[in-house]
Amino acid sequence: MAVKRSLRICEKGHKYYKSSECSSCPTCDKENKxxxxxxxxxxxxxxxxxxxxxxxxxxxxxxxxxxxxxxxxxxxxxxxxxxxxxxxxxxxxxxx
Structure with a gap:
Protein backbone atom coordinates (compact mmCIF):
# COMPACT_ATOMS: atom_id res chain seq x y z
CA MET A 1 0.00 0.00 0.00
CA ALA A 2 1.47 3.35 -1.03
CA VAL A 3 1.71 6.10 1.55
CA LYS A 4 -0.22 9.25 0.61
CA ARG A 5 2.11 12.24 0.62
CA SER A 6 0.80 15.74 0.34
CA LEU A 7 2.53 18.79 -1.08
CA ARG A 8 3.04 21.50 1.51
CA ILE A 9 4.49 24.99 1.44
CA CYS A 10 6.05 26.48 4.58
CA GLU A 11 5.71 30.12 5.61
CA LYS A 12 9.04 30.87 3.88
CA GLY A 13 7.72 29.42 0.61
CA HIS A 14 9.69 26.14 0.54
CA LYS A 15 7.79 23.27 -1.11
CA TYR A 16 8.02 19.77 0.36
CA TYR A 17 6.05 16.52 0.61
CA LYS A 18 5.03 14.88 3.89
CA SER A 19 2.99 11.80 4.71
CA SER A 20 2.57 12.60 8.41
CA GLU A 21 0.94 15.45 10.30
CA CYS A 22 4.41 16.82 11.12
CA SER A 23 4.58 20.40 9.87
CA SER A 24 8.36 20.92 9.95
CA CYS A 25 9.90 21.99 6.66
CA PRO A 26 13.09 20.02 5.79
CA THR A 27 14.70 23.07 4.15
CA CYS A 28 14.03 25.30 7.17
CA ASP A 29 15.28 22.54 9.49
CA LYS A 30 18.63 22.47 7.64
CA GLU A 31 18.89 26.28 7.66
CA ASN A 32 18.13 26.44 11.40
CA LYS A 33 20.44 23.59 12.47
Whole structure:
Protein backbone atom coordinates (compact mmCIF):
# COMPACT_ATOMS: atom_id res chain seq x y z
CA MET A 1 0.00 0.00 0.00
CA ALA A 2 1.47 3.35 -1.03
CA VAL A 3 1.71 6.10 1.55
CA LYS A 4 -0.22 9.25 0.61
CA ARG A 5 2.11 12.24 0.62
CA SER A 6 0.80 15.74 0.34
CA LEU A 7 2.53 18.79 -1.08
CA ARG A 8 3.04 21.50 1.51
CA ILE A 9 4.49 24.99 1.44
CA CYS A 10 6.05 26.48 4.58
CA GLU A 11 5.71 30.12 5.61
CA LYS A 12 9.04 30.87 3.88
CA GLY A 13 7.72 29.42 0.61
CA HIS A 14 9.69 26.14 0.54
CA LYS A 15 7.79 23.27 -1.11
CA TYR A 16 8.02 19.77 0.36
CA TYR A 17 6.05 16.52 0.61
CA LYS A 18 5.03 14.88 3.89
CA SER A 19 2.99 11.80 4.71
CA SER A 20 2.57 12.60 8.41
CA GLU A 21 0.94 15.45 10.30
CA CYS A 22 4.41 16.82 11.12
CA SER A 23 4.58 20.40 9.87
CA SER A 24 8.36 20.92 9.95
CA CYS A 25 9.90 21.99 6.66
CA PRO A 26 13.09 20.02 5.79
CA THR A 27 14.70 23.07 4.15
CA CYS A 28 14.03 25.30 7.17
CA ASP A 29 15.28 22.54 9.49
CA LYS A 30 18.63 22.47 7.64
CA GLU A 31 18.89 26.28 7.66
CA ASN A 32 18.13 26.44 11.40
CA LYS A 33 20.44 23.59 12.47
CA UNK A 34 22.98 24.84 15.02
CA UNK A 35 26.64 24.62 13.96
CA UNK A 36 27.81 23.48 17.40
CA UNK A 37 26.54 22.34 20.77
CA UNK A 38 24.59 19.26 21.73
CA UNK A 39 21.53 20.26 19.67
CA UNK A 40 23.65 20.11 16.49
CA UNK A 41 24.27 16.39 17.10
CA UNK A 42 20.58 15.45 17.28
CA UNK A 43 18.12 14.66 14.49
CA UNK A 44 15.75 17.42 13.41
CA UNK A 45 12.69 15.88 15.15
CA UNK A 46 14.58 15.47 18.44
CA UNK A 47 16.13 18.95 18.24
CA UNK A 48 12.78 20.58 17.40
CA UNK A 49 11.06 18.67 20.22
CA UNK A 50 13.56 19.86 22.84
CA UNK A 51 13.47 23.48 21.63
CA UNK A 52 9.66 23.37 21.60
CA UNK A 53 9.79 22.29 25.27
CA UNK A 54 12.20 25.15 26.05
CA UNK A 55 15.20 22.85 26.53
CA UNK A 56 18.12 24.37 24.63
CA UNK A 57 21.01 24.08 27.08
CA UNK A 58 22.64 21.11 28.79
CA UNK A 59 21.85 22.71 32.17
CA UNK A 60 18.13 22.65 31.28
CA UNK A 61 18.41 19.09 29.93
CA UNK A 62 20.00 17.93 33.21
CA UNK A 63 16.83 18.95 35.08
CA UNK A 64 14.90 16.06 33.45
CA UNK A 65 15.02 12.28 33.83
CA UNK A 66 15.62 10.08 30.79
CA UNK A 67 12.01 8.84 31.09
CA UNK A 68 10.67 12.42 31.02
CA UNK A 69 12.74 13.22 27.91
CA UNK A 70 11.56 10.05 26.13
CA UNK A 71 7.92 11.07 26.71
CA UNK A 72 8.41 14.17 24.55
CA UNK A 73 6.99 13.64 21.07
CA UNK A 74 9.87 13.55 18.58
CA UNK A 75 12.47 12.08 20.94
CA UNK A 76 13.44 8.45 20.39
CA UNK A 77 15.80 6.07 22.19
CA UNK A 78 18.56 6.73 19.62
CA UNK A 79 18.84 10.32 20.89
CA UNK A 80 19.57 9.34 24.50
CA UNK A 81 23.22 8.22 24.07
CA UNK A 82 24.01 11.50 22.26
CA UNK A 83 22.40 13.54 25.03
CA UNK A 84 24.01 11.42 27.78
CA UNK A 85 27.50 11.86 26.26
CA UNK A 86 27.00 15.61 25.83
CA UNK A 87 25.91 15.92 29.46
CA UNK A 88 28.88 13.82 30.71
CA UNK A 89 31.34 15.99 28.73
CA UNK A 90 30.13 18.97 30.79
CA UNK A 91 30.16 17.07 34.09
CA UNK A 92 26.36 16.82 34.09
CA UNK A 93 23.85 13.97 33.95
CA UNK A 94 20.13 13.34 33.62
CA UNK A 95 18.13 13.80 36.83
CA UNK A 96 17.81 10.54 38.79
Missing amino acids: PKSGFLSKLSSPARNALVHEGIDTLQELSMYTEKEILKIHGIGPASLPIMRTSLEEEGLSFKE
